[in-house]
Amino acid sequence: MSKDQPILKVERGKGEDDYIYYKNNKKISKKEFDTSVNKWINKFWISCYDKLNLPRKHVDQIMKSLYNYQNQDYQLLKLPGDKLEYVPADAKIAAIIKKLWENGIITEGWDQGSNKYKELGFIILKYKTTKNKSAKFILEELFGDMLDVYNKNKRIPFRKNLKKIILMPFDDEFLSIEFAPNFIPKIHKKLKIKSLKNPLPGLGQCITTLGYKPAWGF
Secondary structure (H helix, E strand, O other), rough: OOOOOOOOOOOOOOOHHHHHHHHHHOOOOOOHHHHHHHHHHHHHHHHHHHHOOOOOOHHHHHHHOOOOOOOOOEEEEEEEOOOOOOEEEEHHHHHHHHHHHHHOOEEEEOOOOOOOEEEEEEEEEEOOOOOOEEEEHHHHHHHHHOOOOOOOOOOOOOOOOOEEEEEEEOOOOEEEEEOOOOHHHHHHHHOOOOOOOOOOOHHHHHHHHHOOOOOOOO
């Protein structure tokens, strides 16, 4: 083990639950928690990208993005608007997210899903677009009969061969579209878009590459 390799003490992802754990057990502040997490995650990105012979500028970019704990391989996308804000998007659905943005859809989060772990992909979005139009109406225009409206706030069971995009309420503020990972190429074809090229490795691939997980250094 190299001197720069962090020792994994607790296998936890970055998030409020982790902070509560460390606040209760390690007696640290939120600022101290965030500083330590960012320090170790930055080292982890550097170790991974150096081993893969990728330019360190990509580490700087992911660390300055709105979400530096990106597990899936990704494309770094500029958020709509005048601000220079970037966010990593799961590589398989990054082009779909861009297309939704181009049509005024406001997204809140996403996941490309996984056949291995039997998880549907999803994109969470606001009911209204940037022009105060119905997001449901825009989605119906984009996807046509590929879209199936589901009126219950209940997750759809995983089906590998699901051949529809399911539109459903997520909560009072957001909608969700869900889809099988295998269906993503057909969504691309419907929208007349192609997958974005040269995705960057996320933490999942980095863990495989390095053989260990990042730790927060407490």
